[in-house]
Amino acid sequence: MTEEIIIAGFGGQGVLSMGKILAYSGIMQDQEVSWMPSYGPEMRGGTANVTVILSDDRINSPILNEFDTAIVLNQQSMDKFESMVKPGGLLLYDPNGISHHPKRKDITIATIEAVKEATLINRKTFNMVVMGAFLKVHPIVKMDNIHRGLKKSLPERHHHLIPLNEEAIKKGMAKVQIIHKV
Amino acid sequence: MTEEIIIAGFGGQGVLSMGKILAYSGIMQDQEVSWMPSYGPEMRGGTANVTVILSDDRINSPILNEFDTAIVLNQQSMDKFESMVKPGGLLLYDPNGISHHPKRKDITIATIEAVKEATLINRKTFNMVVMGAFLKVHPIVKMDNIHRGLKKSLPERHHHLIPLNEEAIKKGMAKVQIIHKV
Amino acid sequence: MAKVRGAVVIDTEACKGCDLCVVACPTDVLKLSEQVNAKGYNPAYPANHDACTACTICALVCPDMCITVYQLKPEKAHD
Amino acid sequence: MAKVRGAVVIDTEACKGCDLCVVACPTDVLKLSEQVNAKGYNPAYPANHDACTACTICALVCPDMCITVYQLKPEKAHD
Amino acid sequence: MTEAVITPEEIIKRGKIVFKKTKNMLDKTLSYCPGCGHGVAHRLVMEVIEEMGITEDTIGVAPVGCSVLAYEFMNIDMQQAAHGRAPAVATGIKRVLPEKYVFTYQGDGDLAAIGTAETIHACNRGENIVIIFINNGIYGMTGGQMAPTTLQGMKSSTSPYGRVVETMGYPLKITEMVAMLPGVAYATRQAVHEAKYVRKAKRAIRKAFENQKDKKGTSIVEIVSNCNSGWKMTPVDSNKWLEENMLAYFPLGDIKK
Amino acid sequence: MTEAVITPEEIIKRGKIVFKKTKNMLDKTLSYCPGCGHGVAHRLVMEVIEEMGITEDTIGVAPVGCSVLAYEFMNIDMQQAAHGRAPAVATGIKRVLPEKYVFTYQGDGDLAAIGTAETIHACNRGENIVIIFINNGIYGMTGGQMAPTTLQGMKSSTSPYGRVVETMGYPLKITEMVAMLPGVAYATRQAVHEAKYVRKAKRAIRKAFENQKDKKGTSIVEIVSNCNSGWKMTPVDSNKWLEENMLAYFPLGDIKK
Amino acid sequence: MEDVKLMKGNEAMAEAAIRAGADAYFGYPITPQSEVIEYLMMEKPENRTGMQVLQAESEVAAINMVYGAAACGKRVMTSSSSPGISLKLEGISYMAGSELPCLIANVMRGGPGLGTIQPGQADYFQAVKGGGHGDYRLIVLAPSTVQEMADFVDLGFELAFKYRNPVMILSDGAIGQMMEKVFLPDQKERLTDKEVINKYGSWATTGKPESRERNIITSLNLKSEVQENHNFHLQKKYKSIEENEIRYEAIQCDDAEYIMVAFGTSARICQKVIQLGRDKGLKLGLLRPITLWPFPKQIINKLADTSKGFLSVEMNAGQMIEDVQLAVNGKAPVSHYGRMGGMIPSPSDVLVAVEKELKKIG
Amino acid sequence: MEDVKLMKGNEAMAEAAIRAGADAYFGYPITPQSEVIEYLMMEKPENRTGMQVLQAESEVAAINMVYGAAACGKRVMTSSSSPGISLKLEGISYMAGSELPCLIANVMRGGPGLGTIQPGQADYFQAVKGGGHGDYRLIVLAPSTVQEMADFVDLGFELAFKYRNPVMILSDGAIGQMMEKVFLPDQKERLTDKEVINKYGSWATTGKPESRERNIITSLNLKSEVQENHNFHLQKKYKSIEENEIRYEAIQCDDAEYIMVAFGTSARICQKVIQLGRDKGLKLGLLRPITLWPFPKQIINKLADTSKGFLSVEMNAGQMIEDVQLAVNGKAPVSHYGRMGGMIPSPSDVLVAVEKELKKIG
Ligand SMILES: Cc1ncc(C[n+]2csc(CCOP(=O)(O)OP(=O)(O)O)c2C)c(N)n1
Ligand SMILES: Cc1ncc(C[n+]2csc(CCOP(=O)(O)OP(=O)(O)O)c2C)c(N)n1
Ligand code: SF4
Ligand code: SF4
Ligand code: SF4
Ligand code: SF4
Ligand code: SF4
Ligand code: SF4
Ligand SMILES: [Mg+2]
């Protein structure tokens, strides 16, 4: 199994750390993983995105121009990545801030009101709400591997936040909506 | 005609400028010339030497390992250059400061007591005494070309020194001694 | 007493919601909006516009040159 | 009065005839030789050796460390 | 007619503009983080140039640092210089175009770390240029590493436990150092985080360019500024921190005039 | 027995040696020009090291300049550094061997032109090293070009009509500049062209090494020296010229202690 | 699973340096490799192993600090990215000339000039032909995974000390910034000063005891004869490196009809291209040089007997292709596919290029 | 005979710069080329033509001064020798990236490191392959006489401005220090500021009038796509230079059975070797590349059809030989003869090498 994912949004939305947790979770279930961020000064206030690959085999190219899943958290990213989802793939997005909704019919489209839901828990759990939504639609890692992934990727001093994050994941799982299914 | 000459001695003996005057004189009689000095900090108080070529044809290598003429002004240079004179060539030296005299029999050997003779005129004309000695034994440039060469190579403000230099050249011509002739 | 009156125009698309003008305004004219602009920032706006004295302090500290300040002198206001 | 006496040994092959010791010596002990050494320099030598007081000034200024200075104290001279 | 009835809309319509963006700044959104002092500094330089009427005669040198893109915003001829070398680049320009106005705009990493030699020697030659020096105590561009001007104990990504002066060196007062040089006509330290400082800073920049006009030699205007991203604070907090900490070590005012 | 009968030979035989070459200098003829101050400076450093008993624990850094060959004469472990970079090289050594004594020996071109940044930042970090700085107002090694410390009006091969400060810059007092830095424990200017100066210079060098022992930070000992070749004078004249001209601009004494 | 971590290539390199028993790191920040020094500063290696870390005032200062510390027989490292490496070239030439071991990482970005901070491979020539002046060689290791970023640190140090020569890890922004699973090596002990003296006292400047001649580290020889002898010695050493240290990976080359040659990030892409190509029935192979210098000439020359041709896939305008051509020596056509300016070739584009070449060959 | 002079190569270059209407020179002393700035300072060109001359605080500063002045559309020059050129490489890469014309002379000495101050040719790779980072090319002219040292200055400036690209004169200590007869060109007028604006105002930063957009000189493109397009543009330009600017001298190649390839000082030596060889009945020829980049590939490839082999004669460990091999592409054996460390090959030694190769070929 190989899953190729792009997560894209504004800097500060926790895009990179969501990818990191996902990747660590892949390691926890003995997969090969790669995590490739966009980097540089354009991250400052601008967009941020990360390509995450989980695979049972050796990963060759860590850089991709099509994805099994695109998780899209602002309009710019929607404009850029909608077309890059493989036919039959998944596009998950937060409709908050999206003015032009996706139009493709050959992919599964799901939404999660992550800003809204996260605000009810803790603004900083935004990305975990999105994570939950993704895992619900596409359960590529098991919850206990996510737990272990969280533990590995958060520094010791933030381990007390794990329950909060898991609550957010559950919320995401609960609130995700499938708009279109292939 | 091509004449390949090395002039070698201590720094400060006027070796380089003697070579330069010779080369300029060559130009005055429409020859190709090259003047290739040793350079660098070892010149400081150490040895100085210059390879001068005068030729009717295009000069190829400006760097040589054998010479038609070696003009040698200290013992180190004698040790180094005696063997590099072509058979039938000329070795001219000032015996002052030479402890091991040349032994070759297949070349012409001449001496000039240039230190001694120059002191009688002006210490600084030492190199022109040597020049005179050389030209006497091996008249490769005409006197009036030497005159023009002197004029070209000395800065305007030193032109009043030309007669003195020519006097030294004449002295050298007069005092050169042929030790051995092939 | 006839006061000098001022007003500001803020380029809300250029504004990055840094809050510096808000804090700097001596008469508390400015506030950050709840709405986000296209770049995702909450821009400043003159919430209490009537208090503006055209002192230009907000514009002086705005790093993004979003603020234009207008001034109406009392005599002008009456002619 | 018994004076402190001095003497110098100059490494004439290392000497570069710079003249600094000659000028520096307060009792005019030193001179440059007429002879040149192997490197073509006229080395310093104690032309007026008896005047040497072992003050070491010459050695202190010699850049080439050519000078060794010996001292004989009067009491030593008499024992 | 009471004053209250005059609406802001009317004021805008009928009033006179007492502040607007200088036309020497292009209509583009600056690439800086929200609240970054670079924007104000850019504006002041461009205002002075506009007011002196030397827009057509000025060539700017952008550094490597957050202000590497200054040329994207300043509507004058500009050159982008290698990291630390702006004073050498400016020297090159000024030597061949002595009648033009030349300024560099440099960060503290650029001017006081890698560019130390170029800074000091341009100043020592008294190159008739203006140096605008943005001291934000950090390498903003590359993500908040320690700069020569990072304060003792201050955290940065390469001094994550605070700057330890014994091993990392002391915060460097390079403006004081170059002020010693006879080539330097004017050295001053300013700030732009409050309106009162902004006004003074502008006068200083004006004076620097006037010096260039009068061929007085090098003028350096240090501007103590914030880097809220690098300092990991809100813009408002960063300005407070600047006031309390940066200005204590880097006091404002003319160092040489 | 009158004194006169004691011959110098007897004194040499029976007397005690009051001056001899330090064993830290190898028995080789120095490569310097006759009368060059480098020789005296070499000796003083080596004497201090011998006297402090730290010969086995000292690593020297030779620059690019006439003293590039210092390692040919000093009988200690030594490294040859790229032009201007000796303070960085010394930093590297000292950081990995903090208990060893490390010194650089640099000319004015090396330390104050191309090496300005390395000099200032090593000093600013207070690297616990000794910098011996030979200021002879010229680039000796390369044939007498202008150095940062060349005096106003002084001729060199690249200022053949005399240094014009307006275009070529001012003679740079870099020791005064680095003395401002908190990392610098000791900054002094000395000379070696007369015995009285030699004695003082040695004390200064001793103090610098003692500072290193006591982990006090950077010590810099500037030695104003001659370059008779570059200045185109006899050694004796060059020392006179030094006294009258160099010392007027570069006054001797401690700048910071 | 103890030592499995998810790390950026830059971080892995930094952690590996600590574990390799490195004595010091000197560097100056530059994107995309600032994480190396940031990670080190965060880890406080002076507490873990005694390793010293210093942010220098510039790249020029950094490489010269490396020189000073390396000359003391220590394991010393620096890293930078393209423009910063250019500034280090004088120092690198000095280190090669003085025969000093050290490890230099270039996490390349797109050039020339300030260029972009995105990944590139356009410093190939600089690394393998000698960007600095004079005849010298660096041993150049090209990692293509985060694991190799870690592994090549100790390997690099070992080679550096074996041959007393600088070693370069030539990586790029993609590998530096990317996170992958990495198995970290065990901690090696740092040598004590005494051990250094025992091992390297014959040349390192550690303080001269009475018992030996002084050690001198220099690249200067005013006499040409002496300098030439030194050069002959260096060339002999380089020859022996060429004979002993060539490393490469041949991926599906055995039955390949057409072979891509690529290193680092490009090699990752080409692995995907093999897959895509073989899916279409094209027998593709990949020769991945791990040492860029010494270059795996012989194997390429051998493969030229069976392969219809070669495509050198690089993130530059065509640099390694020259070494491939020199290796092939006219036996088969050699072409180049490249992207520049921080662009990373996509597997599908490379495949198109391969197909075009195959069509040309017929 | 008016303008015949006996001059050092370095001096001839300096005088030629004044006569070429150069606007500025920025440099830092280093043997064996300090005569360039010394001559200029002595000549007071600010009085002769208005040309500015400044001794910079370092090579790094010098090249960046060149950058600043060149970006104003001026004719600007610098010179140095090997270690100093290494320090200039970041700046050179910036100039290539920003497409700035300028003239850089490298009067090479033997390396690596501080090496020796005697002549060498070991910076060939650095000059032609790009010592700095990123994909860029310098037009590299290799003079072999003092006359060419003078002639290549104006030629260099012309090419630099024609292509908006830095040009390097790659010379060495022998040619720099040697005096020969030189015919000096006439004085060219320096362009006035107005003429500069007319000619180069479309890109040069001379002060932005209302009438045009601002001019920006930069090598930065944060967006990879933009940077890549810029790189494609550069590569296209380099291609056109390769098509139009190759220069070489073929000496007695017509009937040659064996051909030496050599530039600069080595080429001088090889001329003597031809003579010695032909005296012995060996039909030798010399192909002397004048532009080292672009390299005279085609002619060498053509000569490979008739020549039994090639000997690349260089004062280094074997650098240009790679370009000769690439040109020959397996058609004929290519060997190398080299001296290093400041040693200059003697004609007789080269002849021995030639004879050895000929024996091998049989
Ligand atoms: C030769 C070189 N080294 C390092 C860098 C990376 N770099 C870019 S900006 C910068 C420092 C920026 O800091 P500063 O000058 O203080 O400017 P700021 O961003 O804080 O305004 C560095 C180290 C580079 N581009 N070139
Ligand atoms: C990078 C580099 N630039 C230039 C040189 C040439 N160079 C050698 S020594 C020197 C200056 C020497 O002057 P200084 O440091 O004052 O020492 P001095 O010879 O006067 O004692 C220069 C420029 C060099 N070797 N390396
Ligand atoms: S002009 Fe003055 S009063 Fe008006 S909004 Fe700005 S700061 Fe406030
Ligand atoms: S200071 Fe400017 S950018 Fe900041 S909030 Fe106010 S208007 Fe917006
Ligand atoms: S020791 Fe003193 S008195 Fe004796 S020679 Fe030397 S300087 Fe003169
Ligand atoms: S000072 Fe030394 S070198 Fe100079 S003359 Fe005296 S003994 Fe000789
Ligand atoms: S990183 Fe710092 S200096 Fe750079 S734009 Fe942001 S706040 Fe300003
Ligand atoms: S050139 Fe000058 S500094 Fe160098 S050895 Fe000679 S006198 Fe001393
Ligand atoms: Mg900064």
Ligand SMILES: [Mg+2]
């Ligand atoms: Mg000096």
